[in-house]
Amino acid sequence: MEQKELLMRWMNEGMVSIPQVLLTYYKKLKLNETELVLLLQIFSYKQKGRHFPTFEELADRMTISAGECSLLVKKLVQHQILAIEQGDTLGFESYSLTPLWKKLADFMLQQSRQSALHQAMSEEQDLYTCFEKEFGRPLSPLECETLAIWIDQDHHDAVIIKAALREAVISGKMNFRYIDRILFEWKKQGIETLEQAREYGQRFRKNQLPVDQVQRSKKAVPFYNWLEQ
Template sequence: MEQKDLLMHWMDEGMVSVPQVLLAHYSRLKLSEAELVLLLQIFACKQKGRHFPTFEELSASMTISTEECSTLVQKLIQQQVIAIEQGDALGFERYSLKPLWEKLANFMIQQSRQSTLHQAMNEEQNLYTCFEQEFGRPLSPLECETLAIWIDQDHHDAVIIKAALREAVISGKLNFRYIDRILFEWKKQGIETLEQAREYGQRFRQHQQPSSDQVQRSKKAVPFYNWLEQ
């Protein structure tokens, strides 16, 4: 066969597009290499329109016997990795890979949730560290409880809490009551992002600019907005 004819033959055979997530995480779905290859063989057959290949057809492209192929298929069905569905025509059956895709989707969702939870735990830990650094001491049990309430009950994002801490530092009123008042005001105003918090604080500080006499008396003075007076 000439190279051109060989290339045309390869093109006629088609290509199989395999989900990358399956190759990356099949072991975490407790699938062996043999089971993975068998699933890929079924997947390839379905793409060619052969929805219910025989054990002989499947094992012919693998290094396992027909009996071993039958055993693996039964195992995958029992583990709800694949299913056998009834087709439109009477007596027509086909393999379904929907259970596999569902397992893979659930796994990816779980991984995403775990990643989000891990990130949230890191942010919470960093939040406690930021407060202790700004206060210059370990937080008291009551202060730790207040922080937990802001996160768990009031549902303030860690970024917003850090922004409120920064606002208290700028205003020279570093205490939890003042920070709580800032968070309350921001929530009432619908402030949910760091940029919104910055703009809101800057807008109020502009209205609190000191007079020229005050500036001359103390050039280091920082204008602030007294949130407790709201």
């Protein structure tokens, strides 16, 4: 009976769901483990309806004194990790973790942007390398500028630009003007994926060939192999 009552008390205490992102990135926010635990204790109290626990109550759950809790809370407020809000009722105060959640959201957004920028730079560098390999020479300044315009102004995806390059290779027309015409036509037709480019290329080449050549091409290596990944 005692064990059952103990188990029921344990279950009635409830559980605290800790955001995984907080455990993952608290170090990036320059929080140490003591500050993290203090924030988690405040979070725990708030989930049970206690929005402004005393320093003594917080210290009772930790290995630091009430005075040290007071100093840490002051530090977290100054660093805009924690806030103390005034309620409508006179003398009513509560801790707010909104500044912490905002900082975590800003950090994750920044990480996402940096990751996207790094990927874009990597794809762009790979694009230049791909062009130089196909042309068999370094690109001229004008050609480099044209590539930059396709990416930055025309907003062509690097994968689509590579597909247009391969189309030019198949057609035996290795020049930027021809590739630009391909990209212009694809954009006009709303082509944004490799699959769409492959299907359009098939239809285009089929319409350009006489019937007997179309029949022979079916037995040859497919022209659209360059689109397969």
